[in-house]
Amino acid sequence: MVDPFFPDETGRLLAEVPPGDNAAPLSVSELSQSLKRVVEDRFGHVRLRGEISGWKRAASGHAYLALKDDRAVIDAVIWKGSASGLAFSPQDGVEVIASGRLTTYPGRSKYQIIIDRMELAGEGALMALLEKLKAKLAGEGLFDRDRKRPLPFLPRVIGVVTSPTGAVIRDILHRLEDRCPTHVLVWPVQVQGEGAAAQVAAAVRGFDAIQPGGPVPRPDLVIVARGGGSIEDLWAFNEEVVVRAVAACSIPTISAVGHETDTTLCDHAADVRAPTPTAAAEIAVPVRAELRQQLREMGLRTERCARRYHQLGRERLTALARLLPTPDRLLQPQRQRVDDLGDRLRRGLGRRLADARGELARASGALRPAMLDQRLDRARERLNATWRLVQSLNPEKPLERGYVFVTRRAGGAVVKDSTDARAAGALVLHFADGPVDAKVERPGSGAYGLQADRQPKLL
Known part of the structure; x- marks a missing residue:
């Protein structure tokens, strides 16, 4: 190819600016x-x-x-x-x-x-996006029926996620007041527009994070509610973040978004879908008047059942009583046995008395006065011999012949030898007419002696 600036020199090695050219080369x-x-x-x-x-x-x-x-x-x-x-x-x-x-x-x-x-x-694209997200979440099992939990029969605390200024919260509160007044916690959120989905999801997670027994009561039921509108108005409740928050909530949930013909993915994830917010309040609690009527009816039925049970028991008792024998018939064999035993007892006592009399007569015949005197003399001799033996064994008897026995003053133990006496120091000398305190002394010659109250010294 021929260079337009250098038509005759296509094979130049160095680039040169042609004469009169004011267009310098550009960098990339x-x-x-x-x-x-x-x-x-x-x-x-x-x-x-x-x-x-x-x-x-x-x-x-x-x-x-x-x-x-x-x-x-x-x-x-x-x-x-x-x-x-x-x-x-x-x-x-x-x-x-x-x-x-x-x-x-x-x-x-x-x-x-x-x-x-x-x-x-356009709306067609919106519906296509909705179907894609629905298929994705359904494939994860977020809409399965076996995940649905039963609602509490009579919740003590109900948490409501909705706008605090709309007609929805007023309708819910009014319907709850008519049916069964309940403690309601409102978590205010934006229900459409930018940031609405994040607020709704955060509110559901916030209710689920409340701990039992804390300063704020934990709801027994959560209602996610919004009034009717176009699919664009309700789109926040089709967002994945809201659907996952509702599906993961451990508290039973009711979705009440839009009117009866409106359906959102939040409805599929919730445990129960209500056609309207007012219907959600009706589903949440029973009618108090109906409960009272049911209690009265159950009380009457219980009372009738108790009376009927008592009546049937009385009838069965009467029927059984007819089959039982009379007291006279029941006691007749026992009475006859008692009479028989009484007769046998009298006869036995008579025989025993006769036998005792015979034994007494035989024994009394052997008891003569001479034999009794001999037995008494022998018994007296044995008694005197026993007493003499006792007197000879009495430790105080030798004291009458001038002997003494020595005990320790402390404790009263008997002193048996001189070593024991020197060790005791303080002694008691027991004479026939009474004790005398004494102590052991060491005389100048080295012999030991006793110092007593009744004599100067005993060697």
Whole structure:
């Protein structure tokens, strides 16, 4: 190819600026920046309709995706601030309308759209997104019937997640007051618009986090409620964060979102769906007047059953009493036996008395006065011999012949030898006419002696 500036020198080694040329060569960065300015000036605001492809959210919070149709694809970026304000959770395959500005990315030599706002492309796209999310959550088992729990029959505390200023909370409170007054805790939330889904999910998790016995009573039942509206108005209750919070709540839940014909994913995740918020209050508690009537009826039935049971028992007792023998018939054999034993006892006593009399007569015949005197004399002799033996063994008897026995003054133990006496020191000498205290002394010659009260010294 011939260089237009150097038609005759196509094979030059060094680049030269031809005479009169004032267009210096551009750097790659300069060209990229020029293209960037042209694209951003020309396409400072655009709206694109396309299908989301390759949606992903980075750890920084920015989102990256592509918008495509059947013939072209364009890359897109949603910065963190805009991504957090999206009214729905984007998914691949959903058709959207994105508003933003075109720019280039010099690092990759490509152009892309910076999305400031993204909306679903009509109600059809919204329903397609809803069906995708519904299928995804259903596949995880969040809507299974075996996960549904029964509601408490008479909850003491009911938690309500709804707007504090709308007609919904007034309708619920009024209906509860009419049926059965109950303690109600209201967690105020925004029920539509940006941030509504996050507030509703946080309220459900907040009720579930209340500990029993704390300063705030833990609800026995949670009602998630909102009035009617379009599918766009109710969209917060189709958000994945709300559905997962309701499904994970350990407290039984009632979903009362919209009117009877409205259905949200929150309804599928809750344990019970109510067609309206007022119906939710009716489902939550029984009618107090009906309970009282049931209690009265049950009390009457219990009383009738008790009376009937008593009557049947009396009838059975009367029937059994007819089959029982009379007291005379029951006691007749025993009476006859008593009479027989009485006769046998009298006869036995008579025989025993006669035998005793015979034994007494035989014994009295052997008792003559001479024999009694002899037996008495022998007994007296044995008694005197025993007494003499006792007197000879009496330790105080030798005292009458001038002997004494010695005991320790402390404790009264008998002193048996001189060693024991020297060890005791203080002694008691027992004479026939009484005791005398004494102590052991050591005389000048080395002999030991006793000092007594009644004599100067005993050697």
